[in-house]
Amino acid sequence: MLTLLSNVLIDGMAYGMVLFIIAVGLTVTLGLMRFVNLAHGAFAMIGGYAAALLTREAQWSFWLALPVALVATAALGALLEAVVLRHLYRRSELEQVLFTIGLAFFLIAATNALAGPQVQLIVLPPLLAQPVDLGFRTLPAQRLLVIAAGLVVAAAAAWIVARTRFGIWLRAAVDHPDTAATLGIPIRTVQCASFAVGAALAGLGGVLGAELMPLEPYYALKYLVLVLVVVAVGGMGSLVGSLAAALALGTVETASKYLASDWGSLFFFLAMALLLAWRPNGLLRR
């Protein structure tokens, strides 16, 4: 019983961390640029694919492939933002929805054309495949990495937002978009950089979560709903909210997979609906 509970908690936390890491980019984009980017899932997919191809086909070490994949995803994100997406910031939400779904379709088709429809596997280093003995129980190292990565991302994001100039710019741009520009804050740089970082983080999530969310061309849209849910429940633009929401919902989903698998995702969405009905503007906002 205790083993089951700890399994649920550990796996739930890991799943939640993956969702959180992917959601960071989306919640910042929604909160900062007020831009509905339904192609966000594609960044997670691209990051995962890059890591898979580098480790499997090019036989690179995972520890080298990972940062390269993230940089590549960030570059792609920055390119898309600067060339295409920034022109849509002033368009209506429905138009943003339409365009980004089209973009997601396009990227799905491109992924299939380039890499085929089969599931992509990332070759993990032996270090990560080993179990780690924590004393009270042993865990696969991969789970530990995921949870640790989530904590690092959360801590880094908190530090950047609270302590760096970029963070101040970011907060100003989110809270007071009109005055921020007049204050000399380089809005375009902030927008592009945040978008790129968000894309890279999504890629990281795609790599870390490849076991739970298999990498195949439809990935771009298949798990988007889950990420949207985390953003909605956590509150648009709220990083702490996303973390809390992701961990809570990730645990609920994992628990229901273990204990009530024939009910599908019912409890996930029920929990989501209840949380959202209770706090419509996000977990931390009244």
Next chain:
Amino acid sequence: MNEGTTTSPASATQPLAQPATARPSPADAVAPRVAPPWRSALVVLAIGAAAWWALPEQLGLLTRIAIAALFVLSLDLVVGIAGLPTLGHAALFGAGAYAAAIFALRVHADPLLGLAVGVGAGALLAVLSGLFLVRYQGFTFLMLTVAVAQIVASLAQKARDWTGADDGLTGFTMQPLLGRFAFDLEGRTAALYAVAALAVGLYVARRIADSPFGLAVRGIHENRARMAALGTPVRRRLIAMYTLAGALAGAAGALSAQTNAIVGLDSLSFALSAEALVMLILGGAGRLYGALVGAAVFTLLHHTAASINPYHWLFVVGGVLMAVVIVPPDRAWAWLRRRLGGRT
């Protein structure tokens, strides 16, 4: 999403574009009158009947287009007219589909009765979920519609004895329509049945949209505070519109169940909701005929591109969607309307 901002052009009574500083012409002194509701229904009937007669090989496709059009039409009432962004509309479609199928299987396989059951099921689910949903707005509302739809889908999967779950619900054969027209293998009856249902649905939707109720709902969409200041019971009106839309969506679902003789869990899926929304935005939200155009164009696009390559068709669709946002169809339609001298 921005709470309270309007979505794409919402009013069928929107006048033609004019510069604000122009001298008002005599035409501007009078508000535009709405067209009679049977006109667009008649056009749809005529086009549908012509297609039915001229393309006997494509009747399955015609049926699919008609059903999609009815579904997207119901979505337009919610998104385009009421301004409620929803990604859970498939729940209402699926409710109608399963209700009609279960009715045919266990009670009576008459198509029109089954259609009525589907209408009722869609309306019932809409009013129940609407009572909860209309307390929220914007992005929150959108995500809650997703939640409701996914909960319904999970319940359908669990209730395997009733719905057949992943295997789908089959084993029912529809009786002849009106006692005379059997559902043949070529789909002749099915196609005309679907087109006729679409025409009736469009007539009903038109009447609703052009009524004082429809005008009030449009007003709520454009400015809720203004309508509240006029004394409108905002939530009640929105729930009513959502229920009417649910009835039409349920009808579309019932048609799908009856003409395909099978209902699967995909009729409740998020993908279906998203697809319908894409069709609506493609054709232009808020004018009802945009829903039909979007459904037809998207279904045809999917059909032609997919028959070439099931995976590469997404290139075409993705490209079209992106192109349509860069060059908005609204401007093209506005231009077309100006040329034809009026609106439907």
Next chain:
Amino acid sequence: MAAAPARGPDVNAPVLETRALDKRFGGLHVTRQVSLALQAGERVALIGPNGAGKTTLVHQLSGVLAPTSGQVLLDGADVTRRSQAWRVRSGLARTFQITTLAPHLPVQRQVELALFEREGLTGRAWRSIDAYPAIAAEARELLARLGLAEHAGWATERLAYGEQRLVEIALALALKPRVLLLDEPMAGVPQGEGDRLLAALDALPAELAVVIIEHDMDLVFRFARRIVVLAEGAVLADGAPDAIRRDPRVREAYLGH
């Protein structure tokens, strides 16, 4: 005013009354024990420095905000718990400081909408909006009275700002209210466009009780027979324009206005 139990419309009761109306937002005390009474046909101006809580008070009168304590009465009936829609149907109408119109609806349609709402017809989902000639005629007449007839077919977002403010008043009048709350009708109206608004205000029905929030003192003294001065959420002074003009506390509150 002697506190009488609410027993429904009472011909001797003030048409609009507040009793010790109080509102707090957490630590912020925005409305302090405001007690006012308005008779039919009165023209009252509500003035005060920025942040005095004028709009907040109007929100509580119209039902947009619920007070923390105190009462709002319409014709002697307690409406404090009643919704905005209820108060509108009971004869209370308001305009907004920032123009609140449906941007894409043509002007005439919007006025017709107000009329449909007044007549309780917005529940009708079958007959066409063009099948109500009486409504259309009344809308046209109202627009003509306010000088908006030429713009009947224009979408409201394309009107000049002054004309949009006129539409706000038209919508309020369409509801045939007994009390009208005007929240800064002249706000943001450019110099040349104010005359028609002033004419509309002059032509308001005599039996209508009007509360007007304004900063434009010329308009206030031209229009109001009674002035209520609000400062920091409380009523500072309440009386005839001349008395208010001479009141030193008022001058002090305005700091040189």
